[in-house]
Amino acid sequence: MTAIIPNVIAMKGEFIQATWETIYMTLMSAIVSAVLGLLVGVLLVVTQPGGILEDKLTYSVVDKLVNLLRSIPFIILLAVISPLTKFLIGTTVGTTASLVPLIFGIFPFYARQIQNALLDVDHGVIEAAESMGSSPLEIIFRIYLREGLADILRVSIVTVISLIGLTTMAGAIGSGGLGDVAINIGYARFENDITFTAMIIILVLVFAVQLFGDWVVRRVEHQ
Amino acid sequence: MTAIIPNVIAMKGEFIQATWETIYMTLMSAIVSAVLGLLVGVLLVVTQPGGILEDKLTYSVVDKLVNLLRSIPFIILLAVISPLTKFLIGTTVGTTASLVPLIFGIFPFYARQIQNALLDVDHGVIEAAESMGSSPLEIIFRIYLREGLADILRVSIVTVISLIGLTTMAGAIGSGGLGDVAINIGYARFENDITFTAMIIILVLVFAVQLFGDWVVRRVEHQ
Amino acid sequence: SSQASNKSHSSSILIGSEGSDIDIWQHIAKTDDAKKLGLKIKVKNIADGVQLNKATADGDVDVNAFQSWSYYLTYNQQNKANKLTALGTTYLEPMGIYSKKYKNVKDIPAGATIAIANNPSQAARGLILLQKAGLITLDKNFGYVGTLKDIKSNPKHFKFRQIDDTTGPRIINDVDAVLISNTVALEGHLHVLTDSIYHEKVDQSTKDNINILATSEKNKDNANYKKLVKLYHQKDIQKYIKDKYYGTKIEVNKPLSYLK
Amino acid sequence: MSETVTNAIELNNISVNFQNHDQEIDAVKNVDLQIKRGDIYGIIGYSGAGKSTLVRVINLLQQPTQGSVIVNNQEILKLKPVELRQARKKVSMIFQHFNLMKSRTVQGNVEYPLLGTKISKADRQAKAEKLLRLVGLSEYAGTYPSQLSGGQKQRVAIARALASDPEILISDEATSALDPKTTKSILELLKQLNRDLDLTIVLITHEMQVIKSICHNVAVMDAGEIIERGPVAKVFTEPQQKLTTDFVETSTNVKEAIERITSTIKISEFKDNQELMYFNFIGNSTKQGVVSEFSQKYGIDVNILFANIDQIDGENVGYMIAVITGDLAVFNAAIQRLSSEGVKTRILTNDVLEGGAA
Amino acid sequence: MSETVTNAIELNNISVNFQNHDQEIDAVKNVDLQIKRGDIYGIIGYSGAGKSTLVRVINLLQQPTQGSVIVNNQEILKLKPVELRQARKKVSMIFQHFNLMKSRTVQGNVEYPLLGTKISKADRQAKAEKLLRLVGLSEYAGTYPSQLSGGQKQRVAIARALASDPEILISDEATSALDPKTTKSILELLKQLNRDLDLTIVLITHEMQVIKSICHNVAVMDAGEIIERGPVAKVFTEPQQKLTTDFVETSTNVKEAIERITSTIKISEFKDNQELMYFNFIGNSTKQGVVSEFSQKYGIDVNILFANIDQIDGENVGYMIAVITGDLAVFNAAIQRLSSEGVKTRILTNDVLEGGAA
Ligand SMILES: Nc1ncnc2c1ncn2[C@@H]1O[C@H](COP(=O)(O)OP(=O)(O)OP(=O)(O)O)[C@@H](O)[C@H]1O
Numbered sequence A, B: 001m002t003a004i005i006p007n008v009i010a011m012k013g014e015f016i017q018a019t020w021e022t023i024y025m026t027l028m029s030a031i032v033s034a035v036l037g038l039l040v041g042v043l044l045v046v047t048q049p050g051g052i053l054e055d056k057l058t059y060s061v062v063d064k065l066v067n068l069l070r071s072i073p074f075i076i077l078l079a080v081i082s083p084l085t086k087f088l089i090g091t092t093v094g095t096t097a098s099l100v101p102l103i104f105g106i107f108p109f110y111a112r113q114i115q116n117a118l119l120d121v122d123h124g125v126i127e128a129a130e131s132m133g134s135s136p137l138e139i140i141f142r143i144y145l146r147e148g149l150a151d152i153l154r155v156s157i158v159t160v161i162s163l164i165g166l167t168t169m170a171g172a173i174g175s176g177g178l179g180d181v182a183i184n185i186g187y188a189r190f191e192n193d194i195t196f197t198a199m200i201i202i203l204v205l206v207f208a209v210q211l212f213g214d215w216v217v218r219r220v221e222h223q
Numbered sequence C: 001s002s003q004a005s006n007k008s009h010s011s012s013i014l015i016g017s018e019g020s021d022i023d024i025w026q027h028i029a030k031t032d033d034a035k036k037l038g039l040k041i042k043v044k045n046i047a048d049g050v051q052l053n054k055a056t057a058d059g060d061v062d063v064n065a066f067q068s069w070s071y072y073l074t075y076n077q078q079n080k081a082n083k084l085t086a087l088g089t090t091y092l093e094p095m096g097i098y099s100k101k102y103k104n105v106k107d108i109p110a111g112a113t114i115a116i117a118n119n120p121s122q123a124a125r126g127l128i129l130l131q132k133a134g135l136i137t138l139d140k141n142f143g144y145v146g147t148l149k150d151i152k153s154n155p156k157h158f159k160f161r162q163i164d165d166t167t168g169p170r171i172i173n174d175v176d177a178v179l180i181s182n183t184v185a186l187e188g189h190l191h192v193l194t195d196s197i198y199h200e201k202v203d204q205s206t207k208d209n210i211n212i213l214a215t216s217e218k219n220k221d222n223a224n225y226k227k228l229v230k231l232y233h234q235k236d237i238q239k240y241i242k243d244k245y246y247g248t249k250i251e252v253n254k255p256l257s258y259l260k
Numbered sequence D, E: 001m002s003e004t005v006t007n008a009i010e011l012n013n014i015s016v017n018f019q020n021h022d023q024e025i026d027a028v029k030n031v032d033l034q035i036k037r038g039d040i041y042g043i044i045g046y047s048g049a050g051k052s053t054l055v056r057v058i059n060l061l062q063q064p065t066q067g068s069v070i071v072n073n074q075e076i077l078k079l080k081p082v083e084l085r086q087a088r089k090k091v092s093m094i095f096q097h098f099n100l101m102k103s104r105t106v107q108g109n110v111e112y113p114l115l116g117t118k119i120s121k122a123d124r125q126a127k128a129e130k131l132l133r134l135v136g137l138s139e140y141a142g143t144y145p146s147q148l149s150g151g152q153k154q155r156v157a158i159a160r161a162l163a164s165d166p167e168i169l170i171s172d173e174a175t176s177a178l179d180p181k182t183t184k185s186i187l188e189l190l191k192q193l194n195r196d197l198d199l200t201i202v203l204i205t206h207e208m209q210v211i212k213s214i215c216h217n218v219a220v221m222d223a224g225e226i227i228e229r230g231p232v233a234k235v236f237t238e239p240q241q242k243l244t245t246d247f248v249e250t251s252t253n254v255k256e257a258i259e260r261i262t263s264t265i266k267i268s269e270f271k272d273n274q275e276l277m278y279f280n281f282i283g284n285s286t287k288q289g290v291v292s293e294f295s296q297k298y299g300i301d302v303n304i305l306f307a308n309i310d311q312i313d314g315e316n317v318g319y320m321i322a323v324i325t326g327d328l329a330v331f332n333a334a335i336q337r338l339s340s341e342g343v344k345t346r347i348l349t350n351d352v353l354e355g356g357a358a
């Protein structure tokens, strides 16, 4: 063991910590991004032309904001957003501070995914709900989010996996995590066993997300 | 002008070149990734349980490979893949060399998106085609890719925009491009006008993709 | 004659670099000195050091100008099959300890947070500097890839936060002190000689941090590449560098044996 | 206006245009329609006539290109969103394509309209269960729509539409996927709701039997316009328009019968004292019994080849084709007698047959 | 076996179970069914009886849990995928839910089955145009399905199913969304294809009129089983099962008529020489004319309140309810005479009425 992965054995503690950091970053930023992304995604769907709350102005502003945020390279987002990070977290470095750029890095993407997912909800069912006098909020919660649930879960899996990928880049502001270990310890120091091990752990996390997600999708899907 | 964006004026030539590099990287890797992503996405849909060519083994292998590739942080992907890059392109640095990691960075993501998009094709229509004796290939081309076209285009927009984001990270291997200018010249040197200008150009590209994509979606969509 | 030499060396030299070195080499490429030596230089920005070294070793880049001696040693140690050769020394950029809160290293209170690079060679260098400043002591065998684990004593119980070294100037307000290499400091408009509260000097303790030009081992005898070292130390070029970087890129024109 | 008090639905000069790529389609053209509270109003017409589009205007699922819509005395085009939603809660719709929620069970679908109302959860469940019992789907409460047969889906849609105790029910071919027996039980249910709760029903259907057995009034649509309307008995017995006649005859099978009979019976081979005769009688004119009168008074044999005698909304309506055999001399007298009683008769010669009946 | 030569479809001991979350549903139970080449075979049954599931087994869209399926003399469960596809090309299906491709125009949908065949593009287009003309949708060739009415969609599905010149056509309620006239023209089209091209048709329907006017044989399904089958005339005139009787009576409206008549006419107020009588006669038994015979021979007045006399697959079938007035003494003789001729009669007393007819 020590022969194959000498550096890993020596760094067991760091690996455990890094794994927790990655899970922590992913989970926390996923939760906030989920809320923001759902909010914005739903807003896009309901205000778009033909939507239940059609509103050209809101749609075009939100649509453009989403694109704007998606245009900013993550490393620059880290900088651009640091005053907000400072304000919210009190510092701009460290695992918790990385949550803010992670959230801003992923939620616009998630919003777009949610928008695409909700567009597939059968228009006839929306009409049926409208004909029953459901309010826009009711239609959102009782139809869009429910009828679209399987698709929402599918895009959520894609997003969480993308988010895990993003956490690997947050090392730039001292976020720690497995990506940081893989890149700044393993890769930069040419300690391939560290890189390899870190990636295996990331892989396990990715698979766990996918498997769990698939299982939930199967449970909620009724053809 | 020179007062507001002094560094930009001086670097006009670099900006023009960087813009072309970004467009070149995005376009070329988008084309290859589209082919690979469609191939793998379709493979996932047809081989998955209940698919028209259900095949547990193929599905689970491809599914896992996609996740595997998606787990690798981009910077490490650059390194892992460099022998292949060298083999294919003849060098591991430069704009063209960046295409290989970009493709491997994006096509698994695109494949997953395609899979999700095709899952929304009405099962009844697939059945109708089966009942008419359509072969699996015919069902793929005449039903899945056609009935799912609007959704395919939607996920393609999301993917191309993600790809533009990814090109900004390829600066690590001397890809050039706007991301490189923004990060390694503008951001790192605190030349904010350069960062800002580069980002504006990226933004314009993102909007162009979104607008063009939306326009095409509207054209192919018949409710 | 310059025309003739241009002809005889029709293929140009591709220099891979990053940060301010890019500007320097782009300037050098345009100077008459370069023309006189018959060197046609192209510069490429490659932001990731590992990739840059690999590309150099593979011959995709002819010469690279970005790394310190210690970084070079680390690379060669881990990549025995694909080694680099140093061509010559260029400069030392002193790393500095910067703080917005304290004027002197002695003022840094117990329990303070100090940011150091997360990249190993910069981290090691930072730790050595901290030892030199008398803030910590390191293991005897501490080398150029030493880590936080090798701190023998930390009497003031400083907390260390590892960051991407390029973000140093941006987080200076968030920590009590931060170690910033000069390339990064310059880009953040910090002058190590005037703005840092403590910085490196050229001596045996910092020889590992001296920057070099490197090329693939295969090219170690390439005469043109060797000319680059000479070119770098031309007077007018050095004047340009000194003016542009406020003297913070301290010229080091020593034989390679000095580093060993 | 005192008129609006009794009208549940009033459509004034409604038009709906669809803008397709290359052409403009006038799906509904200048339609006026008043439907009284408590009425059961049928709408019939060819496929594509604009029926679905028209009824979708009633709850504003389809915005009309022009015209005004008054439902329950409210001009709904002028309502604020909140008011529109309130108004819509009183108007239920059964869709041609069901529009069930695939993520909810059958029970969940039926409970949907009651979510967010003051009804308690237990009451809501009880109500859904009761409705499912009424449409014969108690066993399927926990099933998801994708696991249902076509007719079962349709019945879920019916139950859902009734869950909110609507004042108006719009049904777009709600029984088309149902077998005759189930259809009948659904119609009974609707009739009962109409009687007991004064439910106003607007009903698109292709089954004339449905119109006959439940509607009071009927409108006939063609190419976006209402070309004929009125009490069912009147429209069915005295159709004014060719299209209506077509519908009625198709529904009574008269036309088919004539075609069939003439293709199997050769009139030219009839004996001299035989004729093929078509009878059509309406209302009380037939108290005496047409056939008996013929047979007894005039000694004529009547062999009925086809008959469709039934009541429509309380009036007797009959169509009959028969071979009559007897003394030719008395034929004319007999026919005149019938004619004076309001029975229309026609001797079907080969010539007449080619032109069609009635 | 020589039998398989003439059978287009042979289902042997077919069962289909669905596994829902909590329960197992036997949608089809041990069904044997032979359908001869050139037959038009109707399948009727209550909603949820398993009709759609059964016919989906024929082209293996539904894998049976057990049993064997022989179509065009091929055991299709044993075919290789390529062979199965070839076999399927000869079996067209019209789906209950249309299953049109929303990304293709009407024309494109109809052309679909011809893509990849040897037919040239021009011929393909011409064929689709011809079929669209036949179903009355020429104008809509360039339209997309989302812009069609329900009936229009259904007609596109019909045209598509016919495009490939199938040997077998399976139709799952293909006319349920169509008005009577369009239905008739579609049925004519199917009849003609059956006659001219020997097309075998399997047809699920809820409209008894459809069965009567086009089918030769019919099977009645209940809870996954075929409980009765045979030539249409036989099944309709001599139903063996309660359910079949129900269907027939609902389709002839006899049951409804009896209910209606007894709720409007008070038998207790009848005069002594009056009776309410139900007649049911089949086939050639009625050459003489029942009513005429009654009236002339026995001097009895017959006032027909309800009659449904028609031909089913060539046989006369009649249901009649009448008030007969005359000498009570001769009633019995008259009834016996009719009975000997195969006419079933029954005097409807209040007691009988409560139990239902026939
Ligand atoms: N995919 C499925 N999963 C589970 N159960 C199903 C599925 N499809 C049909 N069933 C059940 O099988 C039974 C038969 O359904 P089928 O669709 O064959 O009925 P049907 O005779 O065609 O009825 P209808 O006239 O209403 O269309 C029904 O009880 C239905 O609930």
Ligand SMILES: Nc1ncnc2c1ncn2[C@@H]1O[C@H](COP(=O)(O)OP(=O)(O)OP(=O)(O)O)[C@@H](O)[C@H]1O
Pocket: D018, D019, D020, D025, D026, D027, D045, D046, D047, D048, D049, D050, D051, D052, D053, D054, D096, E146, E147, E148, E149, E150, E151, E152, E177, E179
């Ligand atoms: N969304 C739409 N866009 C364009 N045209 C439409 C749309 N909906 C309906 N139409 C057209 O409007 C006309 C009327 O359609 P409608 O659905 O009201 O007919 P319908 O009377 O309900 O017919 P059916 O009995 O077949 O259901 C048709 O010609 C149809 O093609």
Ligand SMILES: [Mg+2]
Pocket: D051, D052, D053, D096, D172, E149, E150, E151
């Ligand atoms: Mg309609």
Ligand SMILES: [Mg+2]
Pocket: D149, D150, D151, E051, E052, E053, E096, E172
């Ligand atoms: Mg069915």
